Amino acid sequence: MSAQDIIEEFKALPPAERAQVTKFVVENDDSWIPDEFKEAMKDAEAGRFVDTETALFETPPPRLR
Numbered sequence: 458m459s460a461q462d463i464i465e466e467f468k469a470l471p472p473a474e475r476a477q478v479t480k481f482v483v484e485n486d487d488s489w490i491p492d493e494f495k496e497a498m499k500d501a502e503a504g505r506f507v508d509t510e511t512a513l514f515e516t517p518p519p520r521l522r
Contacts, residue, residue: 467478487495500506 467475470478
């Protein structure tokens with residue numbers, strides 16, 4: 458089955474089933490997410506982030522200069 462065949466079958470599905478397929482793809486294939494975003498999410502989960510106001514308007518601590 459080709460990608461075009463799958464696309465045509467997808468188009469023929471009722472909206473609820475298209476939503477189900479879309480949810481499956483989003484949850485199981487992250488190839489569409491940029492690697493930089495994935496790295497940023499890992500940093501955020503590890504607590505390595507700073508809010509924009511701080512980053513723009515405060516002087517960083519000496520260890521980060």
